[in-house]
Amino acid sequence: MELSLYDLYQKMLTLMGPTHWWPADSKQQIIIEAILIQNTTEANATRASKLIFEETAYDFGKIAELTTEKLEELVRPAGFMKNKSKAIQTLADWYLSHAQNSQAIHKKYGKDLRKSLLSLHGVGPETADVLLVYVFDQAHFVSDKYARTLFSHLGQPGFADYKSLAKELNTLPEPFSYQDAQEFHGLIDEFGKEYFQRNPTFDQSFLAGDKLIL
Known part of the structure; x- marks a missing residue:
């Protein structure tokens, strides 16, 4: 299935539930x-x-x-x-x-x-x-290793380092809010811990077969 960035976020949120990142009191x-x-x-x-x-x-x-x-x-x-x-x-x-x-x-x-x-x-x-x-409640994207690995699995392999993805995707497009940006980063990192570090693998995940359209 072809997914826009917001579609990807919504699918992850629906199937994983909110992560409430960053877990901090201040x-x-x-x-x-x-x-x-x-x-x-x-x-x-x-x-x-x-x-x-x-x-x-x-x-x-x-x-x-x-x-x-x-x-x-x-x-x-x-x-x-x-x-x-x-x-x-x-x-x-x-x-x-x-x-x-x-x-x-x-x-x-x-x-x-x-x-x-x-x-x-x-x-x-x-x-x-x-x-x-x-901290500053901005709808930015964190182009960390989990995000780049996920994008690669979703048919966007051209981001070898942080700078390359950040250049392509720094500010998240509408309708992303800063709350969505916070949650999206948390979802990507929790997904990465589950499917990129141990079994089950990405091919066994709910995103297997999907394609991201940027």
Whole structure:
């Protein structure tokens, strides 16, 4: 069956149910975990996130006051502790400097927000898009490995890296809302965990035989 992008989203949502991604209690937690999850497993990122919560309750004021050594100790389970701790403190300082008001930040930067995020230490394209979707409530697409693998299985194999798919599909078309964008990313990643990491395989999934039309 040929599916538009929105058709694909609706089919996944109907058959999988809502994932309620990103599972977090605050924008601050999402910002921290978007850094921690880089180049590691979800389990390792969760361990580090829990340690940061126990020390600071995700309070950016408290995080800004931590010594470099202390924050690195908390980040350690997620790996790359020096780079990630610096990224977390940089983002915390930046968010604090904007009164931790995500709506005001988006209003200030507008279409340049992604570029501004990319200028911050430790924020690459994937992290920037995650922040746009989950912190700044924008209908962006996260072109992660699961998304590229899924698209390839659905007859769109021409996206070898993050940049290539993001160039083709950065802002989701109407009628996608930012809530849809959040859910779509969650659905794709949950589908990927189920069908791209172990049995059953994609050929046994409910999307087998479908074709995506971009």
